[in-house]
Amino acid sequence: MDDTELDSVDPPQGEERDQAPTSLLALTPQQTEAEVVARGGRAFHARSIRKHVFERGLVDYGAMTDLSARLRESLAADLPILTGTEADRHTARDGAIKLLTRLTPRRGISGSVETVYIPSLRSGRGATLCVSTQVGCPVRCPFCASGKWGLERNLEGHEILEQYVRGAQTGPLSRSVVMGIGEPLLNLSAVRFALGVVHDEMGIGARKLTVSTVGFPDRVRSLAQERPRFQLAISLHTPYDDQRDELVPLMAGVPIEEVLEAGDEWFRATGREVTYEYVLLGEETDTPDHAAHLAERLSGRRATVNLIPYNPVPGDRWRRPSGATVDAFRADLEERGLVATVRWSRGLEADAACGQLRQEHLPG
Structure with a gap:
């Protein structure tokens, strides 16, 4: 699949801005x-x-x-500063705060967006802010709540930036991950605008801003030529092509090797390693065979694997692996020469963890 086939989900930002308040x-x-x-x-x-x-x-x-x-x-x-309205917030026992913002309608589409403020576990350090880039998500990974209704619309640059302003009102920010609802590379002009302000005027350095994508090869290569250069995370989730077609439907037909080659080009152009995100689905993607094949895929590549144990979504068939299984998977990767970390997501009981954010349909 050519990346240009996806232009229909990335409308020209100027066209939308002309109609925005x-x-x-x-x-x-x-x-x-x-x-x-x-x-x-x-x-x-x-x-x-x-x-x-x-x-x-x-x-x-x-x-x-x-x-x-x-x-x-x-x-x-x-000239209002904020155009959205805070509709709700939930605070988890571990301190993570999920903010729900009601958006001003665009082209008759209203909707809402979720943002997560994650305080550092170390005293005196600022929080990480997880921001969203779209209302709904076109990728529609079946294990993720964010894509249950598909894509409704792109966020405007100022709507992405508003999440940062609201986050900074909650408390000091030290880093950000663009890993909330949506696929950032399918709304790149708005993401670029917002992160430019965050970098230049809010003082969060490029190495502390991570953009997460499912890895459209042509768009990854194009992004590598831009400045400032942010950190890149690519959601891989499996080393098997047929299984990735199921788990990442919008990338169906794009060979994993093409995604990895784009990641290689990113590293050569930027000098920055790619983080490959990998969701561990119990008895689905957490087997020894998966670990062995993943290590084979990434052998010789400068990268880190970030393992994400599945966070439950009501009604889904997937299962969270045990801690022992997660530890064994990581140890297997490390024994095969890879750098691997585990992200036990925070905010779980507030539905603020990775994969739990969803498009809320608010009344009114």
Whole structure:
């Protein structure tokens, strides 16, 4: 399958932005300056506003007392900072917080988005924010709640960025993973816009920003040529082509070797290793044969395998492997020369763990 066949799920961002409500978060620094000057402000006021929002977490113009009252009133009336509404939040016992934001309708499609704030287990360190890029997900992995209804629409760049602003209001951020609902490389222009602001104005370095994808080869190669260069994670989930066609339906017909070769090219172009994410489904992808074949696939490649024990989704047939099985799988990979880690996801009982985020259909 050629990546260009997927353009229908990645509509031109400019076309959607023309119909989107105006938001401060949708503007570049230069556009912000133009808006402020048009309202009688000065260029330095625009810089101050963006620092208030992205460095201090202020989302109320009224609290920006270095601006004139007239400018604050004009901005509040015409240029809202946030366009979504927090609809719910759940806090798990381990401290992970899932935020549910109701979105402003686009082209008659409303919907909501889930974001997860994951505090560091080490005192004094900021949290990791897991953000979403689409309403629903076109990949439709059968073990993942996010794709149960398929794709409804792409998020705008400012809607992705709003998740970061809301996350920073919850607490300090030190890193982010673009691993929530959606496939980031099928909404790349919006992702690029949001991460550019996060990198340049919120101060989260490129090595602390990880984009997770199912690995469209042409798009991975293209991404490797861009700057800033973020960390890359590719969801592999199995070393067998026929099983991957089942587990990652949107990639059906794309040989695993092509995905791995694109990962190799990423490493050569960027000098940054790929992390291959691998969900462990009890008695499905966690067998010794799977470990042996996965090690064979990745032999000689600069990469890390991140093992993710399946997080239960109500109604699914899949089963979570035991801790002993997970440990044995990791040990098998390491004995065969691979670097392997295990991510026991946090936020499990709040349905905030990996694979549990879903598109909520809110009333109203």
